Amino acid sequence: MLARRKATLCLGKFLRFSVCASKSQPEKCFLQLLTPALRRHSSQSGPQHSVAIVGSGPAGYYTAQQLLKGDPGLVVDVYEKLPVPFGLVRYGVAPDHPEVKNVIHTFTQTAQNERCNFLGNIEVGRDVSLQELRNAYSAVILCYGAAEDRTLGVPGEDLPNVISAKSFVGWYNGLPEDKDLPVNLDCESAVVLGHGNVALDVARILLTPINMLEKTDISEHALDCLRRSKVKRVHLVGRRGPLQVAFTIKELREMVKLPGTRPVISPQDVQGLDKIIKDLPRPRRRLTELIHKTGTAVRPGSEEVKEWTLHFCRSPQRILTSAGGDVAGIELVVNRLQGETLESQKAVATDEREILPCGLVLRSIGYKSLPLDPSVPFSKGKNIIDNEDSRVKGEPGLYCTGWIGRGPVGVIADTMNYAFDTGRTVLQDLDNGRVARRELGCRDQLLNKLRSKAVTFEDWEKIDMAEMAAGEKIGKPREKLVNVEEMLQVACR
Template identity: 40%
Template sequence: MRHVAVIGSGPAGFYTAEACLRTFGNDVRIDLIDRLPVPYGLIRSGVAPDHQSIKAVTHRYEGVAAAQPVRFFGNVMVGRDVSVEELRGLYDAVVIATGAPADRPLSIPGADLPGVIGSAAFVGWYNGHPDHADLAPPLDGETVAVIGNGNVALDVARILAKAPEEFEGSDIARHALGPLASARTRRVEILGRRGPHQIAMTPKELGELAHLSRAAPHVALTDLPPLADDAALEPGQRKSVTLLRGFAAEGTGDKPVVIDFRFFTAPVAILGKDRVEAIRIEHTRLDAEGHAAGTGETEDIPCSMVVSCIGYRSITIAGLDYDDRLGRFTNENGRIGGAGSGLYCAGWARRGPTGTIGTNRPDGFQIAEEIAADLPAPAGKTGGDGLTALLTARDVEAVSFADWRRIEAAENARARGGAPREKFVRLAEMIEASHNVQN
């Protein structure tokens, strides 16, 4: 019997588990290990709360978790409760699938001022992630600057601009609803170094801005390239740029909140004495290779908060080589330490924060194939039984998938009207709910 440990129970972790099931059939036992008592990673705490259709992918993961050879060890932190070396002694293969939950640093002067927030923290706050439940973002000013031209920047802008009633049916954390409803935000500035043709925003997410009840998007006509240039774009990108052209043509009307796209602007400093008071941007132009080049012309935009949506990084784990420049684990085609090490990585932990949720599926299947090539026969290791014994000896309370079901039932039961769930945001609350057999 082969024993595979997968560290992380987000999309990459579940797709890797699914791939191992298909590759090895009845000759495998797979244990998903997560530092939180709850599974699903990015789906639970990264996908926007008003995008419930995307969260439905967890039904597929539930099928994987229900398979007899798969176990869930929640509330177990690798590097604290068990080391990588110990896992290597227990399992034939150890796959790092922890994603990239940390913000890429905003390396400009003033980035440490109160009111500068990374998107992982801000998104985690309104999604109820335990690490960010106490964030308390400053929403007392009229203007928020959002740095980035991807879908995360769109999510942040949309959440800031929505009217309270537009969160009906979402699973936004209760602690975020009140502050967002009373926020003074009247302008969201989305700052991008390059132009409309270089955005990483998809049509669906862009299109949502046109249907907000109290907010309207704004694009300056002067930022748009000639219409004929759109013909060279990929179809999806062309749709996105067409939407931007529509925003420019329609104007903002009389809606009280404006989502302003500021293209060709690079942040160079955050200004303020005791908190954020403004962001200084340098106007840019595209060079011959399509890169943003500074023009030397700067402008200060008054704002009370800055949300940096410039990318994510994996979190280091003791005993594993880490590529600090790329923000991921050092690997070659998913192998950490070369063939024979028994160590692998998948998803963002392998590639860095690129691609969609679905991109992690082929990653998982490739890793399963590599494990099969490296391990033609099992090595007689103890796997999850050995891990259970080790954790018991250390008085670590692991949460099983059945325990998670009790947590889930309790979250569903405490949901406000129209919401699918009300997440627990404290680890102790999750553990307590996992003990309640009545759930």
Template identity: 40%
Template sequence: MTGRVCIVGSGPAGLYAADALARKGEGLRIDVLDRLPTPFGLVRAGVAPDHQGTKAIVRQFDRTLSRPGVRFLGNVGVGRDVSLEDLRRAYDAVILATGAPEDRRLGIPGEDRPGVYGSGAFVGWYNGHPDHADLTPRLPGPAVAVIGHGNVALDIARVLAKTPAEMAAGDLGALAAAAIAAAPLTDIHLIGRRGPVEASFTPAELGELGTLERAAPVVDPADLPDAVGPLADESARPVKEKTLSILKDFAARPDAASAPVRIHLWFHRAPGAVLPGPDGGAGTLRLARTHMEDGRAVVTDETHDLAVGTVVSAIGYRATALDGAPLDEGRGLVANTDGAAAPGLFVVGWAKRGPSGVIPTNRSDSMAVAARVLAWLADHGPGHPGPDALDALLADRGVRPVSLEDWRRIDAAEVARGAAIGRPREKFTTIPEMLAVVEGMPAARRERASES
């Protein structure tokens, strides 16, 4: 089969789609674009820095980008350097794999105070994402609140709670590591609107909280049911029972309350307001008790306050609006029907279904959409100029894409920086630094050249 396909986004969803297309569509030319010079999306910038085993999947994705007919073009932003309409004119099919990069808002008074952050920004900060590298979050201590009971919330709590020695084997950036180590934290509050059975974190992630060197999980036994009870989806029972067992083990630990750092798991609490401290920033988080009705958390009039200097909201994400790809505003994703957004325009991953699942969840999803793309190409045939048209357009606009070999130079430089301080890598956190490696010039000179 011949044809020319452009995939916008080089995270797991986009690269699983590229792999499926390359395997089944022999003869296809597939361009994978990313607005950053670096590929791999949330594997690089979202997976916790102490989960190096999870990050190892990039080796598989690197093989995908190395396949014949597949090309990586980094530092090419859709909406910045090219439009979606440009791509649709150039390619037989376009796949959006742009994820859901915007934090969902809490919708409560005080959430715009200094010291209140979305998890996308906070995680991006400690993972060295260029969009958030200069966040410098307020961590005055002694308490932090993390709102949400998913794996992202657990990641944030764990990264904040671990000692520098525990984090040494990961790729936490040097600046973030220093800021976290200097923060005088004694209490981390993980807050969920629903109960233990409804929490969405996985047992493996939850269990890690019980293995930390200086931190211990604190659970009120009164918050835990005796058993899981009826479930709408009985296939989830083994996971829910394991989660409840872990929480009961945490609740039974006699010395948890005296640990140097305590990770409190609060259930049936909803955030109501962030009240100011003396400097106007976050000082108190007001919580309301909830109870479950028909699977929903219903807020009551019973409230209590937590003194916290930092609040991180980990309640989910939304896709970003892109001209030519309307959003389903209610769901926060690109409007689509089973991955088809418009004739010749498709969508995969979180931009398609919302921010759910783990990295491998994207594989079956992307394979299904790739099959739809192949069917589209079979019915409509090739007829667009593809990569040649994009190359001419970028050259005319003075845009120099970062190639796969360019990325490998950046990668090697980061690994060398990390080796010098005993870590797997030390990331470059600005695009000029990355491009300086590609072009073989000092970062400061590269930045001056980019401004001229």
């Protein structure tokens, strides 16, 4: 595998120059960093034009794929604030789910298209303004995702070892901004607040046998911490009932089958589910069947030393602290459900309270997006850009897709479909004159300005090779670089 990647990289050297060449020879035009075909596009007259995509995750590359497929005269530049591409596929997918990351092969094919360029290490708002992009490109598509997690708003949330699941995922996946996250696993019980796939991911990572994790691309600093972990019990707490959980059957099945652990679901919580299962939609029916089966199963005595528990109809009230200022537990309010239909049922607090002792709290109650620029209309209530069919309201030529357009919902397949729709919308607007096409000269001037900082896709391939080589030495598929400066040093070799 590594040998094939080296051959590919050598071929790439004939096609493009590295960023470092630009730094050592400032007089060279940044267009020399791009493919010869793109340089030909720049010198041709006619309707050649370009689109900028902000964000190199699934939404970004699926949109680029659709644009390149639909217009042979179109050039696509993908901007990314990190020196490495692929967003949540690289930093959000659990390390024990390598099959989900296979989509990177598709993204790589798109990135290697002669009309597609990756501009890593370029942050919009820091290195280039949104207005500069809009002046240089026929269209700009925002798909930078949801960068912040939702908070609980309860007393004690600022205690040490009360951590967002987003940061915890970034920590074990090697996201540079989370590599130094202070995680203390010197406790027997942890509480995960949330019943989504991310909640099950972090619970599974806490409980998975180390010998299984050692074969993944989990970051070594996290693996060292997990080796010393004393966590034996994980409580997964949700505010509504078993019919409203947001995780999928695949994730639940993995938890049920996790070696060395036992699942705990109160029979009382699943009582009566068997009578309504047949009337549920198929995906929900299969999931509910597994929840019911797990809750009613008679389990013989076993040697499992770890366990995980699903708690339903509970909401956090406050995080309890010990005399030394550490997390000691969490106080929960017991909810009852109100509403005529399953989808509309809401959790209403009762006067009943419970306390779960724990030393670690992970909140996994959702993500939210942040505004990129004051000029972009933003819905603070929904935490998305105000848009209609991906078109940003009142801003011709500006579009959005992915989580920034609809919110943090769905899986990669949902993002793909949304991104494809966005791509078709942009192509339609370019064809019918709804937005003006800009000549490539404007874009070329901007790229020359950014030449000293930008990381190309070929530079990323150097990082990719270095990570795989480091992983190979310790029996892992890769060991990610977790420091941006190290990434840039490797890219400039």
